[in-house]
Amino acid sequence: MSKKIKKIGVLTSGGDAPGMNAAIRSVVRTCAYHEIECVGIYRGFEGLIEADFKPLSARSVNNIIHTGGTMLKSARCQEFRTDEGRQKAHENLKNANIDALVIIGGDGSFNGGLVFNKAFNFPIIGIPGTIDNDIFGTNFTLGFDTAINTVVEVIDKIRDTASSHKRLFFVEVMGRDVGHIALNAGVGAGAEEILIPEEDLGLERLLESLRRSKKSGKSSSIVVVAEGDKIGKNVFELKDYVEENMPEYDVRVSVLGHMQRGGSPSCFDRVLASRMGVKAVETLLEGKTNFMVGIIDNKITLTPLEKAVKGKTEINKELLRVSDIMTT
Amino acid sequence: MSKKIKKIGVLTSGGDAPGMNAAIRSVVRTCAYHEIECVGIYRGFEGLIEADFKPLSARSVNNIIHTGGTMLKSARCQEFRTDEGRQKAHENLKNANIDALVIIGGDGSFNGGLVFNKAFNFPIIGIPGTIDNDIFGTNFTLGFDTAINTVVEVIDKIRDTASSHKRLFFVEVMGRDVGHIALNAGVGAGAEEILIPEEDLGLERLLESLRRSKKSGKSSSIVVVAEGDKIGKNVFELKDYVEENMPEYDVRVSVLGHMQRGGSPSCFDRVLASRMGVKAVETLLEGKTNFMVGIIDNKITLTPLEKAVKGKTEINKELLRVSDIMTT
Amino acid sequence: MSKKIKKIGVLTSGGDAPGMNAAIRSVVRTCAYHEIECVGIYRGFEGLIEADFKPLSARSVNNIIHTGGTMLKSARCQEFRTDEGRQKAHENLKNANIDALVIIGGDGSFNGGLVFNKAFNFPIIGIPGTIDNDIFGTNFTLGFDTAINTVVEVIDKIRDTASSHKRLFFVEVMGRDVGHIALNAGVGAGAEEILIPEEDLGLERLLESLRRSKKSGKSSSIVVVAEGDKIGKNVFELKDYVEENMPEYDVRVSVLGHMQRGGSPSCFDRVLASRMGVKAVETLLEGKTNFMVGIIDNKITLTPLEKAVKGKTEINKELLRVSDIMTT
Amino acid sequence: MSKKIKKIGVLTSGGDAPGMNAAIRSVVRTCAYHEIECVGIYRGFEGLIEADFKPLSARSVNNIIHTGGTMLKSARCQEFRTDEGRQKAHENLKNANIDALVIIGGDGSFNGGLVFNKAFNFPIIGIPGTIDNDIFGTNFTLGFDTAINTVVEVIDKIRDTASSHKRLFFVEVMGRDVGHIALNAGVGAGAEEILIPEEDLGLERLLESLRRSKKSGKSSSIVVVAEGDKIGKNVFELKDYVEENMPEYDVRVSVLGHMQRGGSPSCFDRVLASRMGVKAVETLLEGKTNFMVGIIDNKITLTPLEKAVKGKTEINKELLRVSDIMTT
Incomplete structure (x- = not known):
């Protein structure tokens, strides 16, 4: 049986994308709504290994919904690819009483999360944040x-x-x-x-x-x-x-x-980020792990992270045809 | 059996919305692609009654995809609500050899189109253009x-x-x-x-x-x-x-x-307009009438115009809940 | 003889204007350049009376040059119009070892500053920050x-x-x-x-x-x-x-x-704010007081604050004529 | 004695810059105001040689003040550097009864204009249009x-x-x-x-x-x-x-x-273009030639074109120093 979740950590990883701050805000506020704690982990997996943590209150994310970049910073991290690095990360999470992670990033970040989950049975949920829209299991990634x-x-x-x-x-x-x-x-x-x-x-x-x-x-x-x-x-x-x-x-x-x-996120990305953040936290609170939140056919959905990282997105053939017709 | 369509008229009606010009461009270019003629009807139904027509070539819609407003203008028209007004409109269309109409507008405009179709069995297709997003049969209207x-x-x-x-x-x-x-x-x-x-x-x-x-x-x-x-x-x-x-x-x-x-349409609205314009023309070419083009679950769809004007859109309950959580 | 200035306070007062943050940043960085201290005074004269002060380092104003509003907040303050209120303000400044003030605001704020200077011989310099461009002694106010x-x-x-x-x-x-x-x-x-x-x-x-x-x-x-x-x-x-x-x-x-x-300041306003902030601090360091920094004929200038608050700006007659010709 | 000017030609030459359309509009409307004719010359000096002319009425420049690029197009033209090319250009102007030229462009374009003036004593006025702000005789060029x-x-x-x-x-x-x-x-x-x-x-x-x-x-x-x-x-x-x-x-x-x-011109550039267009036309109407309109110390001025093309602009030393201080 999964342990009751009382404190959630949130991090951004990989290339940054507009809407990441809106997603962080949503994760933080949803935690506050459910009266659990939220901790910001700075510089992605690097900050996990270095215990670069800071508690985030509902007010600490005022006035960030419209900003580009990520207030939590992002970084590439070789050390997280080693057993030793992940071990350190896990100890830091335990010491900080963090029970679960929301990872905002792309497929590389999700892969890192999956390996981490397998090693320590640590609950994780992914939110797809990348301008490239190249992640299976969602019609739109944050920032696209x-x-x-x-x-x-x-x-x-x-x-x-x-x-x-x-x-x-x-x-x-x-x-x-x-x-x-x-x-x-x-x-x-x-x-x-x-x-x-x-x-x-x-x-x-x-x-x-x-x-x-x-x-x-x-x-x-x-x-x-x-x-x-x-x-x-x-x-x-x-x-x-x-x-x-x-x-x-x-x-x-x-x-x-x-x-x-960069740049201030569009209304669509801000709304999408808000919706995804709510779903990410509430999925963890339901005791689930290893899912990616996505939007499919205008509905917020869950896709197993394994599928998300293995699947391929396809180009819209109808739009390709529209493109040809427009250049008549 | 429906007559073969060789010339299509396009008009904008009701409140203008960003993306209308992109939709006009798409209708015109799709006509060119299928090697049929396209005629712009100015000032909505008023221009229909006053035969304010102008042939539109593929080049005549260069450099409008990014512009707000509608190059065909729009207007409210009392006369089109009378049998006499519609009679005049029909004669003008016949004289100009226009075989079908694409109406870009909201439910009021679609109602006008339906009455016109009933009176003269004249083929029409609607494209939902309004910032209000209040039209049944599409997740998104142009301009929203x-x-x-x-x-x-x-x-x-x-x-x-x-x-x-x-x-x-x-x-x-x-x-x-x-x-x-x-x-x-x-x-x-x-x-x-x-x-x-x-x-x-x-x-x-x-x-x-x-x-x-x-x-x-x-x-x-x-x-x-x-x-x-x-x-x-x-x-x-x-x-x-x-x-x-x-x-x-x-x-x-x-x-x-x-x-x-007003304002330059977003990329989403420009792409949506391009897709809808193609579908509108090709639906007419298939011999269909009285449909509204829409986008449902990311796919371009057709909804009977009668349903579109009678149906009601619903507010997204999940988004309402997200809104409540965000203001914790 | 005027006392050597080692610590400068900066505040924004009156209606906010884009460029105020860029001006605050410039004041702070110019203080750092001259190796003196800088203190932010929050909520204008209200914060002066309530000793709402915070030291500002060169790094504390990173990433604000492009933001609208004022990070120091602004407020109307009745109490500063009384002897008692100004007395409290002066004591707070003395206690904090603040030697001079840069006041970013409009003519109302400058008037407050002048009265304060007369009462306590306290050095002040004004920077014109208002979108209205209604201040004598500068061709352009910040935000216009x-x-x-x-x-x-x-x-x-x-x-x-x-x-x-x-x-x-x-x-x-x-x-x-x-x-x-x-x-x-x-x-x-x-x-x-x-x-x-x-x-x-x-x-x-x-x-x-x-x-x-x-x-x-x-x-x-x-x-x-x-x-x-x-x-x-x-x-x-x-x-x-x-x-x-x-x-x-x-x-x-x-x-x-x-x-x-509101809104992100234009490049012109950001540059103007940067120039004015330098001049404001360096004017205080030269032992001067009761001036407003302005830009006249593309040069940064000083105007006595008394003149600035009494003078009237004039409408550009040539531009009025241009306007008439354009609407031919 | 200079001939009375009844028809003015306007062209854009060299690299395009935001505000060129606003300047064209101003030239056209100022001609209308003074009840003289205005002719648009397309593709710069190339259009002069090929007689690519079109009369421009006050209404023909509606809705262009906010657009980037130049509606008159621009081009490099080798032929205008030859006597023969300029000869053709002059004949075209005579045939079209054009009495004077407004040249919107940079120093290369002004040089071309000066040579042309010397050869045929043909009245010309320059308006500085380039984003580079590298023209002597004006604090600001259009587009900067x-x-x-x-x-x-x-x-x-x-x-x-x-x-x-x-x-x-x-x-x-x-x-x-x-x-x-x-x-x-x-x-x-x-x-x-x-x-x-x-x-x-x-x-x-x-x-x-x-x-x-x-x-x-x-x-x-x-x-x-x-x-x-x-x-x-x-x-x-x-x-x-x-x-x-x-x-x-x-x-x-x-x-x-x-x-x-590219891009929609800023308010400053639109206003500057409007002012410069008025001055350009009215300077020609006063019988003057070979001047460049500029803005110096917020006033619209005239500089001999020879000076404009030979002079060098200088970098603002005070701003250089501000830049150094800001990066403390």
């Missing part, structure tokens, strides 16, 4: 909606200058080895072409598409390229290739980079 | 996501000044007789209390809640009030009531008003 | 540039919906009894008419102007009204008057309210 | 204020993720061979170090500064690098150098690129 808004706002600005000068821009966006950000932000920004790892367009068809677009009267073009796409070795080589083959184009590259990870 | 982002951004600003001065703000948001904007934006903005027509909190419990919030150490408070809420006669009387009963509070009112209807 | 950006962004949104519906909007903006926000944001937003207290247009000429605008082919109009303008009793009566006399217009009102006081 | 706001907004986002992960970011900003954007946006964004071509910090001192910052307790750092800075060969080599010498830092690079040129 904000990131695609950031990208379309930036491309709106780039389009101003592109269309003033008849230029072709390659805009590289994040997403690790999946194309969710590229596809959604590309459609949202009205990109002429979207290059994602899930679809191999091929260089020849890219040129054809650009030629067709030019012939149809478009004087400027935006091509959104997912960082994981393999059409060229990278976006700069892509530029060189197109310039060689279409000298009529003045080609520019913009690599959006880390700005995509 | 943008509007809640606009509201949280404004409340973030108001909170800066509220927390600098220990003030209580009543912020009135749109939503006609439903509380979707208030509930979502209220949770997203971290409001201390959210007043919506679907729930009668009562003045006494509002005071209790504010007193509890004050006692818990909060020095400033934001209360989000849906315009359809009936707790006070209006938000100004609410202010007077609270000031009388809690003289320790410096109370202010902010009525957000029409800014909620 | 941010506020006019906020206003044009909101009016851009309102225009989306106004032009979709052929509507006339009266948009009331802040500014107390001067029209600087209205004039600048009105020109920036492309308003058809701008009503400010410095110019009495008269109701009849307003109607004429609106009729001319309508005749010229404009289908929607934005009229920006300064809160201090006296053309109608208030903006709602103005609406009624115009609707009676121009029934062809669908008139709406939007009172922007307190959102104009 | 918007660009520095864009940069600080992006760095605010980058700081979210930098401070979540203890990272050092090099952020490269535009500015050609001057550091105005870097210095202003660097101070506004609270950068720990700002590298500009006007000051040679040296690699060794950069390392010292970063070490001092780290020791003082800062866990993350932003270094803003002007594109014209020569401290390293480029920003990526700078990264490599620092990583080699400070392995404790996780260093990232972000090259902001063309997004800095």
